Amino acid sequence: MTSAAPPPPAPPAPGDRTPDGSGGGDSGDWAAGGLVLGGVLMVVYGLFAVLQGIAAIAGDEVYTSFGQYSFEFDLTAWGWIHLIVGVLVVVAGLGLFTGADWARVASAVVVGLALIANFLWLPYQPFWSIIMIVTGLFVLWSVFNYRGSRPV
16 A cells, blocks of 8 residues: 655745745735834824924924024924824824725825925934934835735
8 A cells, every 4th residue: 555645845936935945034024014013103103293293382492493494494383294294194004904005005195294294303303303214214115015915
C-alpha cells in the first residue's frame, strides 16, 4: 500500500517575500498596520488641534511668536483654523477605521491641509509643528500604500 505524498506548497510571490525569503511582511502589511495607527494618530492629533484652537481663540496671550514670519496671521484666526482642521481630522481618522475608500481619500486631503497648517504654524509652536509634520507624512504614506484586498 503506497500513498502519494502531497505536493509541496507553492512558493510565495516575489512581492510577498521578506528578506529571508519566508514570505509575508511586505509593505502592504506595514501599510495595513500603519493605516490603523494612522487613524489613531489622526484622532489624537485632531483632538489636540481642537484644544489648541480653543486656547488660541480664548486668549491670544497663550501663544507667542518667535519673530517675523511671512505667513503671519492673528492668533484668533489660527485658533479657528486649528479648530476646523482638528474636527475634520478627527472625522476622517474615525472614517479610516471603517476601511472605506472615501475615508482614505478624505484623510489624504485633510492631512495635506493639516501639513500646510502646521508648516505655517511653525513660528508659534516649532517643536510641535515638526512632530505633526512628520506624523502627517507617515499617515499619508500609510494611506497611499494600503491595499484593501490583495490577490491570493
